[in-house]
Amino acid sequence: MIEISNAELSVMQVLWQRQPLSANEVVAALGNDKDWHEKTVKTLLNRLVSKGALGFDKDGRAYLYYPLIAEQDYQLEQSRSFVERIFAGRVAPLVAGFARQNKLNADDVQQLKQLIADWEQEQHHD
Amino acid sequence: MIEISNAELSVMQVLWQRQPLSANEVVAALGNDKDWHEKTVKTLLNRLVSKGALGFDKDGRAYLYYPLIAEQDYQLEQSRSFVERIFAGRVAPLVAGFARQNKLNADDVQQLKQLIADWEQEQHHD
DNA sequence: TTAAATGTATTACAGATGTAATCTATAGGT
DNA sequence: ACCTATAGATTACATCTGTAATACATTTAA
Numbered sequence: 320m321i322e323i324s325n326a327e328l329s330v331m332q333v334l335w336q337r338q339p340l341s342a343n344e345v346v347a348a349l350g351n352d353k354d355w356h357e358k359t360v361k362t363l364l365n366r367l368v369s370k371g372a373l374g375f376d377k378d379g380r381a382y383l384y385y386p387l388i389a390e391q392d393y394q395l396e397q398s399r400s401f402v403e404r405i406f407a408g409r410v411a412p413l414v415a416g417f418a419r420q421n422k423l424n425a426d427d428v429q430q431l432k433q434l435i436a437d438w439e440q441e442q443h444h445d
Numbered sequence: 446m447i448e449i450s451n452a453e454l455s456v457m458q459v460l461w462q463r464q465p466l467s468a469n470e471v472v473a474a475l476g477n478d479k480d481w482h483e484k485t486v487k488t489l490l491n492r493l494v495s496k497g498a499l500g501f502d503k504d505g506r507a508y509l510y511y512p513l514i515a516e517q518d519y520q521l522e523q524s525r526s527f528v529e530r531i532f533a534g535r536v537a538p539l540v541a542g543f544a545r546q547n548k549l550n551a552d553d554v555q556q557l558k559q560l561i562a563d564w565e566q567e568q569h570h571d
Numbered sequence: 572t573t574a575a576a577t578g579t580a581t582t583a584c585a586g587a588t589g590t591a592a593t594c595t596a597t598a599g600g601t
Numbered sequence: 602a603c604c605t606a607t608a609g610a611t612t613a614c615a616t617c618t619g620t621a622a623t624a625c626a627t628t629t630a631a
Binding site for chain 4 (some may be wrong): 322324325326327356357358359361362363366379380406
């Protein structure tokens with residue numbers, strides 16, 4: 320399993336949004352949120368390539384980077400391991416925490432209801 | 446915010462289960478799951494005390510350790526920051542991932558339905 | 572054609588973390 | 602009253618991470 324650090328994740332998220340991007344484009348995209356030196360971003364790109372999380376094509380002397388792992392796969396694996404570690408594998412208590420803190424909005428609830436409906440539908444299928 | 450590392454978390458979880466415990470009792474409790482040297486566990490206890498995550502009372506030359514932060518508070522904060530980082534703050538997509546992977550069981554769904562019912566109830570009382 | 576600019580690669584360095592070993596003080600046995 | 606076993610404190614050390622600076626190569630402007 321490829322380990323992606325917090326800072327590296329921000330870089331991945333830029334490239335999951337739009338790809339491929341040159342290093343400078345990544346720097347620019349991060350500029351809004353992060354106050355990182357250009358050199359820092361280049362280091363992160365480099366480490367992500369070493370780890371096998373990013374690939375690149377050459378465009379003259381510059382590289383165009385793109386993700387080698389899908390955001391959804393990453394999200395699934397991270398969710399699984401987080402819920403395992405913190406909630407002994409059960410997701411409901413996590414949602415309960417959000418509910419208790421009024422962190423659920425109508426959209427969330429709507430989506431959860433739909434998920435439940437789908438799940439129950441699935442149970443009936445033979 | 447106190448940062449608790451992965452290894453340290455396992456120690457906290459033992460003490461959230463039962464408290465207070467001597468270092469040796471913690472070592473014993475961890476013995477089932479982890480293959481850690483006694484010295485390693487002592488180091489983790491020490492770091493957790495330094496970080497303010499554990500306190501202790503003296504019992505002769507030994508210490509009896511107990512958590513200074515509540516498991517529920519820790520879970521809430523970790524959930525919040527995880528969902529923020531990975532899912533832009535919305536919890537429903539996380540649950541959707543579990544659903545897609547058939548990681549929801551009837552209990553989970555039952556609890557989610559209850560949460561939703563409570564939430565909707567709450568919306569009504571002005 | 573040569574020098575400057577710019578892109579990537581390499582090196583840097585402090586703090587956190589995993590994983591202990593060693594040091595020091597003292598409770599308890601003889 | 603001592604000695605020894607043991608508990609906690611301190612030190613160790615490699616790797617990962619955040620955060621760059623410097624080195625090196627090569628495109629391109631003059």
